[in-house]
Amino acid sequence: MRLGVMFDRDLPPESLIPFCRHLDAAEVDDVWVVEDLGWTGAISSAATALAVTEHLRVGIGITPAPLRNPALLAMELGNLARLHPGRLAAGIGHGVQDWMRQVGALAPSPLTLLAETITAVGELLRGETVTLEGKAVRLDGVRLAHPPAVVPPLLAGVLRPRSLELSGRLAQGTILPDGVGSGKIEEALALTGGGDHELVVFVNLYVGDDAATVTALAAGSAEFLKIAPDEVVMAVGSAEEAADQVRSLWEAGAHTVVVRPFGPDPLPQVDLLLAELR
Structure with missing residues (x-):
């Protein structure tokens, strides 16, 4: 069971370096960076995170296939994997369709594009x-x-059944978005085949008692997942309650739980969570 921490897209990019150094000295397995339209690029963020740490695995969650030519993506990932062997996990996804439309990259068949991208990138990375x-x-x-000696795992950031089946066939892991619970984890395990296929689950983290913050976090995940806010799973409340929720995701079958701490000062919340998980 692995624990990761996401560097949230709303944080100032220059805070990535102290963020990663803090986690590298803590009992954390991964740091994850994001690539959302208008925020930051995942490859540059991952390169920075890898360069300033020694132990952490750096996860990319996720690069949208419509924005990335597979040859260029393989070149970038291969370079990172050569420089930092065994410390990279690369997530690739469909991309948020509204964002892809904004930049003129909307794919006629997102499923086909994702399948062919994962296939091509994987083959290139294997030399x-x-x-x-x-x-x-x-x-x-x-x-x-210069293909890498240690090929980084490719993980599909997907949610729907057909995409989960695709991930099980072509990728080495699957990334589920924040808000999912045990039912979706069980479905993902069944459709991807389980076994060595790594299942990564993102979850919002908020150690505090502000009801408005909890409501807003639930609403955001509910809108994306198209479920009711009270169905959204989050690590919120006291540090003990948050730790219990992380444990429940591991118990449901997640191999890696990546917490997404809320707010402009996220590391104290992570430290409180770690104290409870020790």
Whole structure:
């Protein structure tokens, strides 16, 4: 069972370095960076996080396939994996469709694009020469000059059944968004095949008693997941209550739980959670 902490997109980018250094000295396995339209790029964030830490695995959650040519994505991931072997986990997803529309990158078939991207990136990272005449991805004899000795796992950031099945077939892991509970975890395990396929679950973390904050966090996740706010699972309340919720996600089958601490000063909340989980 792994514990990760997300560097939230609303935090100032320059605070990433002290954030990661703090976690590198704590009892945490991962730090995760995001790539959302208008916020920050995941590759530059991951490179920075890897460069200023020694122990943490750095997860990318997630790069949208419509924004990333698979050859370029493999080049970037391969470079990071060469420089920091065994410390990278790369999430790739469909991308939020409204955001993809905003930048003119909306895919006719997001599922096909994701499948072909994961396939091509994985083959390139393994040092293969790739020719693919797909419906969405076209490569002609492309290979990496410096493929990594330790190939980073590719994880699909997905939610729906067909996408989960795709992840089980093509990826080494699956990332579920914040707010899901044991039922969705069980479904994901069944559709992806379980076993060595890593299941990463994001969850909002708020150690505090402000009801308005809890309500707002639940509403945001509920809107994305299209469920009722009272169905959203979060690590909120006292540090003990938050720790119990993290444990429940592990017990439900999550291999890695990544907490997303709320607010401009997130690290004290993480420290309180760690004290309860020890």
